[in-house]
Amino acid sequence: MHSGSLQALWVGAGGTVMLHPQLSVHFLKLFFLNIAQFLNIVRTLPGPAKKMTSMSLLYEFTKMALVPYDGQVLSGLKRFHNSSTTYTFSNHTIRIKQDWKELGVAAVVWDAAVVLCMYLEAGGVNLQGRSVIELGAGTGLVGIVAALLGGDVTVTDRDMAMEFLKSNVYDNLPKELEHRMSVKPLNWGVGLENYSPFDVILGADIIYLEETFQDLLKTLIHLSSEHTVILLSCRLRYQRDHNFLDMMRKHFTVDQVHYDKNLDVYIFKAWKRLREEF
Numbered sequence: 346m347h348s349g350s351l352q353a354l355w356v357g358a359g360g361t362v363m364l365h366p367q368l369s370v371h372f373l374k375l376f377f378l379n380i381a382q383f384l385n386i387v388r389t390l391p392g393p394a395k396k397m398t399s400m401s402l403l404y405e406f407t408k409m410a411l412v413p414y415d416g417q418v419l420s421g422l423k424r425f426h427n428s429s430t431t432y433t434f435s436n437h438t439i440r441i442k443q444d445w446k447e448l449g450v451a452a453v454v455w456d457a458a459v460v461l462c463m464y465l466e467a468g469g470v471n472l473q474g475r476s477v478i479e480l481g482a483g484t485g486l487v488g489i490v491a492a493l494l495g496g497d498v499t500v501t502d503r504d505m506a507m508e509f510l511k512s513n514v515y516d517n518l519p520k521e522l523e524h525r526m527s528v529k530p531l532n533w534g535v536g537l538e539n540y541s542p543f544d545v546i547l548g549a550d551i552i553y554l555e556e557t558f559q560d561l562l563k564t565l566i567h568l569s570s571e572h573t574v575i576l577l578s579c580r581l582r583y584q585r586d587h588n589f590l591d592m593m594r595k596h597f598t599v600d601q602v603h604y605d606k607n608l609d610v611y612i613f614k615a616w617k618r619l620r621e622e623f
């Protein structure tokens with residue numbers, strides 16, 4: 346059975362399923378064999394694939410919502426195993442190191458980051474001389490491009506991602522721009538008193554973990570004044586991603602400003618709502 350019919354099967358069951366390629370056939374067997382056997386198969390997968398597959402299955406089964414499956418996910422998985430990936434933005438070649446095995450989601454470039462870089466390069470928002478913060482920067486690609494486009498950029502992520510992030514940022518940033526860049530830890534919702542509002546807030550593929558939504562929203566509110574422009578690029582994979590946008594709409598005006606059909610990535614632009622709009 347090829348992946349198209351797999352998808353159709355699960356759409357019919359009220360959702361769709363994403364599986365590691367080695368598991369797509371085995372997943373069907375789950376319904377004919379027992380769960381223990383399925384878990385044995387999962388155990389034979391390499392570390393990250395095992396973690397991702399078992400976590401998404403367990404999480405989605407407990408919530409009775411299945412993980413979206415599409416061909417891009419599978420090709421994305423292969424791409425994540427490359428130790429580096431190269432882009433050209435703002436007339437600069439940017440070579441990003443990746444380390445999916447050690448650091449997972451924070452150490453690979455997501456399509457949302459590439460689409461946001463294209464949007465910025467096309468002049469989607471003026472960054473020249475503006476203070477910019479990137480949240481959940483991962484490899485830092487978006488922050489690097491924002492600095493190349495003239496922003497004074499603070500690139501942030503969780504503590505565990507710092508070393509890798511710094512190395513990617515400073516390996517790629519021209520020396521003469523280093524004074525306009527800083528790389529700092531920012532765990533959403535934590536230590537926000539160390540940060541003041543920025544002109545521009547950027548985030549690529551950071552709407553994905555429901556348990557972080559309140560803290561992410563709190564962070565966006567804290568980092569914005571009524572002049573701040575927020576750009577969030579994302580693939581809308583689950584209903585909960587839409588729910589986050591609804592949570593944002595209580596505090597911000599949120600507009601879809603771009604959709605990349607090939608990569609299935611949206612960009613939303615948001616501004617803090619003025620008191621009288623409430």
Ligand SMILES: C[S@@+](CC[C@H](N)C(=O)[O-])C[C@H]1O[C@@H](n2cnc3c(N)ncnc32)[C@H](O)[C@@H]1O
Nearest residue numbers: 450451454455458481482483503532533549550
């Ligand atoms: C899917 S990755 C996207 C990485 C990068 N923006 C990109 O698009 O290539 C999500 C990022 O959010 C970061 N992240 C997740 N939870 C976070 C939290 N509570 N505080 C700060 N960053 C977080 C992860 O470390 C990771 O770098």
